[in-house]
Amino acid sequence: xxxxxxxxxxxxxxxxxxxxxxxxxxxxxxxxxxxxxxxxxxxxxxxxxxxxxxxxxxxxxxxxxxxxxxxxxxxxxxxxxxxxxxxxxxxxxxxxxxxxxxxxxxxxxxxxxxxxxxxxxxxxxxxxxxxxxxxxxxxxxxxxxxxxxxxxxxxxxxxxxxxxxxxxxxxxxxxxxxxxxxxxxxxxxxxxxxxxxxxxxxxxxxxxxxxxxxxxxxxxxxxxxxxxxxxxxxxxxxxxxxxxxxxxxxxxxxxxxxxxxxxxxxxxxxxxxxxxxxxxxxxxxxxxxxxxxxxxxxxxxxxxxxxxxxxxxxxxxxxxxxxxxxxxxxxxxxxxxxxxxxxxxxxxxxxxxxxxxxxxxxxxxxxxxxxxxxxxxxxxxxxxxxxxxxxxxxxxxxxxxxxxxxxxxxxxxxxxxxxxxxxxxxxxxxxxxxxxxxxxxxxxxxxxxxxxxxxxxxxxxxxxxxxxxxxxxxxxxxxxxxxxxxxxxxxxxxxxxxxxxxxxxxxxxxxxxxxxxxxxxxxxxxxxxxxxxxxxxxxxxxxxxxxxxxxxxxxxxxxxxxxxxxxxxxxxxxxxxxxxxxxxxxxxxxxxxxxxxxxxxxxxxxxxxxxxxxxxxxxxxxxxxxxxxxxxxx
Amino acid sequence: xxxxxxxxxxxxxxxxxxxxxxxxxxxxxxxxxxxxxxxxxxxxxxxxxxxxxxxxxxxxxxxxxxxxxxxxxxxxxxxxxxxxxxxxxxxxxxxxxxxxxxxxxxxxxxxxxxxxxxxxxxxxxxxxxxxxxxxxxxxxxxxxxxxxxxxxxxxxxxxxxxxxxxxxxxxxxxxxxxxxxxxxxxxxxxxxxxxxxxxxxxxxxxxxxxxxxxxxxxxxxxxxxxxxxxxxxxxxxxxxxxxxxxxxxxxxxxxxxxxxxxxxxxxxxxxxxxxxxxxxxxxxxxxxxxxx
Numbered sequence: 068x069x070x071x072x073x074x075x076x077x078x079x080x081x082x083x084x085x086x087x088x089x090x091x092x093x094x095x096x097x098x099x100x101x102x103x104x105x106x107x108x109x110x111x112x113x114x115x116x117x118x119x120x121x122x123x124x125x126x127x128x129x130x131x132x133x134x135x136x137x138x139x140x141x142x143x144x145x146x147x148x149x150x151x152x153x154x155x156x157x158x159x160x161x162x163x164x165x166x167x168x169x170x171x172x173x174x175x176x177x178x179x180x181x182x183x184x185x186x187x188x189x190x191x192x193x194x195x196x197x198x199x200x201x202x203x204x205x206x207x208x209x210x211x212x213x214x215x216x217x218x219x220x221x222x223x224x225x226x227x228x229x230x231x232x233x234x235x236x237x238x239x240x241x242x243x244x245x246x247x248x249x250x251x252x253x254x255x256x257x258x259x260x261x262x263x264x265x266x267x268x269x270x271x272x273x274x275x276x277x278x279x280x281x282x283x284x285x286x287x288x289x290x291x292x293x294x295x296x297x298x299x300x301x302x303x304x305x306x307x308x309x310x311x312x313x314x315x316x317x318x319x320x321x322x323x324x325x326x327x328x329x330x331x332x333x334x335x336x337x338x339x340x341x342x343x344x345x346x347x348x349x350x351x352x353x354x355x356x357x358x359x360x361x362x363x364x365x366x367x368x369x370x371x372x373x374x375x376x377x378x379x380x381x382x383x384x385x386x387x388x389x390x391x392x393x394x395x396x397x398x399x400x401x402x403x404x405x406x407x408x409x410x411x412x413x414x415x416x417x418x419x420x421x422x423x424x425x426x427x428x429x430x431x432x433x434x435x436x437x438x439x440x441x442x443x444x445x446x447x448x449x450x451x452x453x454x455x456x457x458x459x460x461x462x463x464x465x466x467x468x469x470x471x472x473x474x475x476x477x478x479x480x481x482x483x484x485x486x487x488x489x490x491x492x493x494x495x496x497x498x499x500x501x502x503x504x505x506x507x508x509x510x511x512x513x514x515x516x517x518x519x520x521x522x523x524x525x526x527x528x529x530x531x532x533x534x535x536x537x538x539x540x541x542x543x544x545x546x547x548x549x550x551x552x553x554x555x556x557x558x559x560x561x562x563x564x565x566x567x568x569x570x571x572x573x574x575x576x577x578x579x580x581x582x583x584x585x586x587x588x589x590x591x592x593x594x595x596x597x598x599x600x601x602x603x604x605x606x607x608x609x610x611x612x613x614x615x616x617x618x619x620x621x622x623x624x625x626x627x628x629x630x631x632x633x634x635x636x637x638x639x640x641x642x643x644x645x646x647x648x649x650x651x652x653x654x655x656x657x658x659x660x661x662x663x664x665x666x667x668x669x670x671x672x673x674x675x676x677x678x679x680x681x682x683x684x685x686x687x688x689x690x691x692x693x694x695x696x697x698x699x700x701x
Numbered sequence: 702x703x704x705x706x707x708x709x710x711x712x713x714x715x716x717x718x719x720x721x722x723x724x725x726x727x728x729x730x731x732x733x734x735x736x737x738x739x740x741x742x743x744x745x746x747x748x749x750x751x752x753x754x755x756x757x758x759x760x761x762x763x764x765x766x767x768x769x770x771x772x773x774x775x776x777x778x779x780x781x782x783x784x785x786x787x788x789x790x791x792x793x794x795x796x797x798x799x800x801x802x803x804x805x806x807x808x809x810x811x812x813x814x815x816x817x818x819x820x821x822x823x824x825x826x827x828x829x830x831x832x833x834x835x836x837x838x839x840x841x842x843x844x845x846x847x848x849x850x851x852x853x854x855x856x857x858x859x860x861x862x863x864x865x866x867x868x869x870x871x872x873x874x875x876x877x878x879x880x881x882x883x884x885x886x887x888x889x890x891x892x893x894x895x896x897x898x899x900x901x902x903x904x905x906x907x908x909x910x911x912x913x914x915x916x917x918x919x920x921x922x923x924x925x926x927x928x929x930x931x932x933x934x935x936x937x938x939x940x941x942x943x944x945x946x947x948x949x950x951x952x953x954x955x956x957x958x959x960x961x962x963x964x965x966x967x968x969x970x971x972x973x974x975x976x977x978x979x980x981x982x983x984x985x986x987x988x989x990x991x992x993x
Contacts, residue, residue: 150798152801152802154738154801154805196977196980199980199981199984200984203984203985206734206735206736206801206939207935207984209736209798209801210934210935211935211980213928214928214935215976217928217929217931218932218972218973218976221969222966222969222973225964226966341924341928345805345809348802348805349806352802385816386812386813386816387817389809389810389812389813390809390813390814390817392810393805393806393807393808393809393810393811394806395806396802396806397806397807397810400799400802400806401784401788401803404791404799
């Protein structure tokens, strides 16, 4: 290992130790400190009453902070956790505000119930808008969300009545003032609103915390990194994103009801404004997208800025705080894309550890934890269950007359290929021969123009990638695609979760797979900090964790230095011993001839040769295509 | 029938301008796979430029592109080079979704700066053409809007020629299709991005010139147009230039026809219905190419 690599690794190890799990007494201290903060925040209304004569203004500012923290945390469920930036959440907010208000005005339904109805309606609408987008990638959802909110706003502004119900268009709805009436979600004293908002905020934070530690949370974090890789592990990314969207829509709409009850006056122009949508985004970005508490920090910083500018410039210059918001958003994206949550968390954990050293018996516990990690076992009795022991010799994968074109270019033409259970088949051919296209066709990333793919007797053609993986086909990628923001262990956990279900169990089982590929010592390092060889091993572990019967390896030795090769080759042999059938793309002929039983040579999308490694490599045609002339191979 | 035609013609006339703005979005999206949220801000900046040129020098709005297009091109070029390119360099492997957030911040800051400096007044430019109309078979046609549609058409055609007939245009398209491959062919992808951003910004100079004679100038004017442009882009197809044109005209005509027959709210509802149907039936948009 070169010195430079060592330096890099040590950096990650330091970072890792800081972020590592707390010991038991440290956890207790952390919970006590966190609990004290919550209690203090909850007691603010009592405290301000003692200190200030007229505290209404201050309470109101605090309510806005809680309110925006809440909204931003609700946005964060889809925007941050899943990395799907909605810029139309004000539309969902408006749905919540209007549903509960219309129900209370026209049907006398208490807003407490209307709040739940609005939440369900918004979740349904959000799901409806999100569903078609989630099959596509990235920016599309952002555009659709903006367009949706905009149409909803303009539509409401222009609508006076719907089926005889007064919507009142751009003039908005004025809710009847009922005085102090808890059953109708109305209070004269703002302190009640403060408590309600704080409760809602704690609820949405708890949901975020729960999601983050759940199976869904791991899926979403992986999706944020690389959706295609997620699908290759038997997880339906669209479904995970949809679930996050339903939750996010539900809670955003509840915020809308609160807004309506707090102000008692809603207009489409205000409740569905782009400003609201954007503020939810900015607070989460500044605080830290995808973190549980980030939105709170964002709101704590940004809402007071708006209040201060309003106090200084009054109503005459309304947009001053938005100039600051915009500039801050740019600065954060450019210079601190992770947001400030990390700094705060490290500061908090640092003080917890500092306290623990003074109070508790931390060293002993730490030593115990260290002993635990070193006693990790190698897998016993094989990695894969007996059900996968194949009927050797039976055809497992059959491609029949498979064709796929890209516009005018041929990807694969009339390819017929059979892989028997227990076999190791090498797919060779120069660049552009169509090898990776074959993999993409088998795994459902591409659909064939013609032909058929059968696996273990069933038809794979036109199935989704995640379904194909669940049927027993796993793959690695030519250019490795680990989830870089997750640790090695978490990478494997993502692959295990569809089958194992429980996070704690997946965490434990991941160790077996990491041990199998020789990465136990790197389990808690972020995948971003792994070397290329380690990333390849990690991808192998991840693919194996889905318990495939057939594993497709796309240039597993590509970009790996000479010294690491024997280890990888041994690993491939080991995988084979586990009963996994292998189809591998390989440029290194020395590797492929030692590993494979049979070679298939592709050229310009067609199979031109098939046979034993010796026969194929010795064939003059192969030599001609690979090196351009006879006799030059050795 | 008369009403229908009147609505359709009115819609087509404004639809051309919509299309031009959506085209600006799609040039950037088609090339870089990112959304420039500040597109409307660039339009707003263009409109203020046109306004102040007219107030201070008396330059007719229709001549203003001579000044505004190079200025906005430069502005767009610099935005990409200074702000967006670093994100591409950082998130090389992925579609940098953060560009959307960055340009969102830019739009927010610039729009509210404009509000600070120019106040929330509705400014208008009174030209000799402003109120002029003529009748064809009983249908009233507004002259400045007609000029707007024609100019939009000519600009679209010029862009088409640029993208299909010039080396730089082909380089832009090639980079949009496969950035890695384009780079291997010796195309400087970051320069192409600068140009695409500049072009899309420069186009807003033309849109501003045709809008100002019949539309008010206001710091929030860009946002109202860009939101419509987002709907158009989703309908027509993200990154598709013919899609932007078609989508713009469709939205214009629906607004015109349904708005005239029933009411403006109904037009929004029809639009929304169409939007949802397209989303489910052809999520890539009418003329878009589905990418995974």
